[in-house]
Amino acid sequence: MAEQIRIDDLHAPVLTEAQQGIMAFAEQNPVELRVEVVLDAASAATGLSDFGPDDFKERLAVWLEEIDGDPNRSAYTRMLTFMLSVKYASSRLRIQDLLSRHPEIHDIEITAPVVVTGLPRTGTTNLVNMLAADDRFRSMPLWEADEPVPVHGEGPGPDGVDPRFKRCQEAWETFQVTNPYLAAWHPMSPEHIDEDMSLMQLDFSSYYFESLVQMAPQWRDHYLSHDQTPHYEYLKTVLKVLTWFRGPQRWVLKCPQHLENLGPLMTTFPDATVVVTHRDPVGVVQSFATMLAYTSRMGYVKPDVGAIFEYWSELVERFLRSGIKDAHFVPEGQRVDVYFDRYMADPIGTVAEVYRTAGIEFSDQARDHIQDYIDSHPRDKGGSMSYDIRADFGTTPEELRKRFDFYLARYPVASEVK
The missing domain is CATH 3.40.50.300 (P-loop containing nucleotide triphosphate hydrolases)
Structure with missing residues (x-):
C-alpha cells in the first residue's frame, strides 16, 4: 500500500533544514534580473552570441519584471528565475548554432x-x-528536454552515459531536497x-x-x-x-x-x-x-x-x-x-x-x-x-x-x- 502523505502546515509553513539552507544561500548570492545580464551569462556559458530572432527578449523581460517588481518574491525565486532563464537562453544559442551549421534540419518532416x-x-x-x-x-525524456543540443565537443563519459543525463539526475536530486513530496506529485527523473x-x-x-x-x-x-x-x-x-x-x-x-x-x-x-x-x-x-x-x-x-x-x-x-x-x-x-x-x-x-x-x-x-x-x-x-x-x-x-x-x-x- 502506498504511503499516505498529508501536508498540514500550508498556512504556517515549517521549512526543512535543507530548505532553510537553500534560502540562506539565495539571500547571500543575489542576482540581477535584467535581460542583458541573462543573455550575457548565456553567451559566456556557451561561447555563442547568435540567439536567432530577438522577439523573445520582450517575453523574457516580462518574466524578469514579474519577479523583480514584486517585493514579496523571495531571493530563492529570484535565483531560480535567473538560473532557468540563463539555461533556456543557452539552449537557444546552441540550437541556433546547430541550425546555422546544418540548415538541412529545416527540411525534416514532423x-x-x-x-x-x-x-x-x-x-x-x-x-x-x-x-x-x-x-x-x-x-x-527529461534529460533531452533539459538540454536538447549537447555541449559542443562533449560526448558520453567513460561509462557511456551522456553528461546531460547526469546533470539532469543531479537536478532531480536537488529538486527533491527543495520539495520532498515531488516524487508523489510529479516524478521528474531523467528518463521520465x-x-x-x-x-x-x-x-x-x-x-x-x-x-x-x-x-x-x-x-x-x-x-x-x-x-x-x-x-x-x-x-x-x-x-x-x-x-x-x-x-x-x-x-x-x-x-x-x-x-x-x-x-x-x-x-x-x-x-x-x-x-x-x-x-x-x-x-x-x-x-x-x-x-x-x-x-x-x-x-x-x-x-x-x-x-x-x-x-x-x-x-x-x-x-x-x-x-x-x-x-x-x-x-x-x-x-x-x-x-x-x-x-x-x-x-x-x-x-x-x-x-x-x-x-x-x-x-x-x-x-x-x-x-x-x-x-x-x-x-x-x-x-x-x-x-x-x-x-x-x-x-x-x-x-x-x-x-x-x-x-x-x-x-x-x-x-x-x-
Missing part, C-alpha cells in the same frame, strides 16, 4: 504526431509514458518523458512560468494577448533538431497547455491525433493548488495560500473554456477523449483506442512493452497525497464544482472529491 493534452493531474503524464514505452514512437512545453520555454513562451513561480498575472496577461502559433512553430523546429540527432520516428507529445491552444497546435501539426484527458476539475484544482501552495513557502516572503487557490481555480476554468470553445479545430476523426476513471480501470483498452484513431497497429510487442511499463510503475509509487479542501482552502467540493458546471454538462466525468 508527420502525424500523437499529442496528449488535458488538465494537469488528469493522467496525461502516465499516458504519454505508456505510449512512449512503444519504441516505434519518438519521445522526449517530459512535456513539450519545455521546448517552447526556449522561446520564452508557455504557461509553465505560471506554475514555476506559483502565480504570474503579468506574464499570464501578456501570454494570453498574443497568438501562440509562432511558438508552436519554434517547438516544431526543435523537434526537427531532436529528430536529426535521433530519429526519424513518429512523435508522441504531451502538454496541458495545448488544451487552450488547439488552434495553434492544429495549424502547426494539422495531421496530429489529439488525445484529451478528462477528470473531476475539483480534484485537479485541489491537487495542483496544494502543490503550489507548498512550494510557495520558498517562493514568497509571505505566502498567500488563498490567492494561489483562486489563481489556479481560474486557470483550470480558463483551460476548460478554451478547450470547449476551440474543440472544432481538431477534426472528429483525429480526436480521442479519455475519461480518467475508465482509463484507470482499463489502461490497455484506452491505449488501443488511441492506436486505432491514429491508424497505428497495436502489435503484440507494443502491448507487451506497455504492460511492462504499467507493471513497473504502479499508481502512487512515490506516495499518495491526502487532501482536505475544506481545511486547506476554506471551501467545499460542491461550491467549487459549480464553477465548472459548463464543463460537467458536456463531459460526464466522475466526481472524485466528496
